[in-house]
Amino acid sequence: MAEEEPLVNLEKEDVAVTEKVFVEEVKETSRIALPMIVVTVSQYLLRVSPMIMLGHLGELSLSSASIATSFSNVTGYSVLFEMCSALETLFSVLWIFTDKLLILMGQDPSIATEAGKYAIWLIPTLFPYAILQSLVRDVFLTTGDFFRFAIPSAVMVCLEWWAFELIILLSGLFPNPMLETSVLSICFTITTVHYHIPYSFGAAASTRISNELGAGRPQAAKIALAAVIVLSATEVVLASITLFVVRDVWGYAFSYENEVVTYVAEITPILCISIIMDGTQAVLSGVARGSGWQHIGAYVNLGAYYLVGIPAVVLLGFVLHLKGKGLWSGLVAGTTVQSISLSLVTGFTNWEKQAIEARRRIFSEKLAGKNKFIELQDIQMLKSEMKL
Structure with a gap:
């Protein structure tokens, strides 16, 4: 019997790492991400x-x-959201x-x-x-795959989302709730507006990496990962530097109260660190979604925010009496752990194995679709015979 042909022919289908290939990947990732940035930022x-x-x-x-x-x-x-x-x-x-x-x-x-x-x-x-x-939602052909990937993805997003919203609610428990909540809400608003930029890069990475893995090109997937990391790192550094430079005046966009603007300026250095860490994890979370690691992302978010971040929030904000600065610093601690964890997961990934698994999923979905088409044909034939 002839030797069975491998599921993925990596040597013939993959690409070599060259400067030209990397530049083209940067352009392609930017082309995908830019419309998403415009739409998501405009919506928010x-x-x-x-x-x-x-x-x-x-x-x-x-x-x-x-x-x-x-x-x-x-x-x-x-x-x-998500489901x-x-x-x-x-x-x-x-x-x-x-x-x-x-x-x-x-x-x-x-x-x-x-x-x-x-x-x-x-x-x-x-x-x-x-x-x-x-x-x-397109769930009718592969309902099992939908629940296997969509539910962990929803949990992954919600765990992070709830942690950020929780500090706004906790800020209302301080002696001067109007000031604390106002300042933290301003910080949260700016962080969220900016988050849509690396999130869009992450979505572009998810698309590019999943496409390349599905095509059996793990080397191309790694190039896509490198391109999106360079783009995102450049953007978050520029955004943080800009925000730090205008820290004494950007608060006036939200309030004319001097105490609010002064407090915003004081918390801005922490906010800049938050933007860098949050931008990093946004891209790596997109990589996780594109690689099918939603369940790993959910576990990482659970540990980072609820085993590290929230306890740090309570410790710094209420025990050490750092108030709003403590709440945001605790959240930065959780985001840092999240970014480091996702970086380790990404760094130790066997991309060749991921490509094989992605191809298997594609073939399984195609087979499921064909089976459903055959079943519909059988039903139509049965109805015709009953009419006769």
């Missing part, structure tokens, strides 16, 4: 503009809207009682009351958001 700016206007109305308005937004993200948007469910009705009922729930959690009554009013106006946004999430 729709949420930033109300925060800017509320910030200029006063600390109470800004802190109340921030608390309401964090509460709605934790109890609604994050759950619908749609039919819980929007339950969430809308829950948001009606936002003020009472926040007071029960120990938040300032004046902030909780205003946050409750803001949350009620967020209820209508749940339904189109849920519809949008359901429109981007």
Whole structure:
């Protein structure tokens, strides 16, 4: 019997590492990422503009809207993100009682009351958001693969998302909640706006790496990884330097209160470190998604944020009384652990093995699709025979 042909012919299909190939990969990654950056940043700016206007109305308005937004993200948007469910009705009922729930959690009554009013106006946004999430799901041909990859991906995203929102809620427990919540919400807004840039690079990396692995080209996948790391590293360093240079004035974009602007300037160095670490993990998380490591990413996020980050937040913010700076520093500790962990996972990856597994998944999906097509043909033939 003739020797069976290998599943992936690496020697014939892969590419050599050259400067020209690397430059072309940088161009291709940029071409994929740029439209995503424009779209995602533009979409998020729709949420930033109300925060800017509320910030200029006063600390109470800004802190109340921030608390309401964090509460709605934790109890609604994050759950619908990545994997749609039919819980929007339950969430809308829950948001009606936002003020009472926040007071029960120990938040300032004046902030909780205003946050409750803001949350009620967020209820209508749940339904189109849920519809949008359901429109981007293609789950009918490979339902098993969907649950195997989508659920860990959703958990991976939510664990990180909840950790950031949690510090906004915790900031309302300090003696001066309006100031602390206002400043941290400004930092969170800037971080999130910037996050969409490395996140888009990560999405581009996910696309390029998954495509190359599926084509049986592990060397090309590694080139794609190197290209996106160079692009992201350059961007986060430039963004951090720029933010540090304008640290004394950029707070005025959100508030005219001198104490808010001064506090923002003091916390900006920590914010710059956060941007670098968060940008690094955003790209590596995209690599994890493209390589099918969603479950590993979920475990990393769980350990980084809830075994390291949140305890550090409590220690620095409440035990050592560093307040808002302590909360954000604790979060930076969690993000640093996350970035290091994902870097180790990526560095020790056997890309040849990943290419073989990716090809096997593709062939399995094609076979499942063919089987379903054959079943539909059999049903049609059976119906024709019954009519005869």
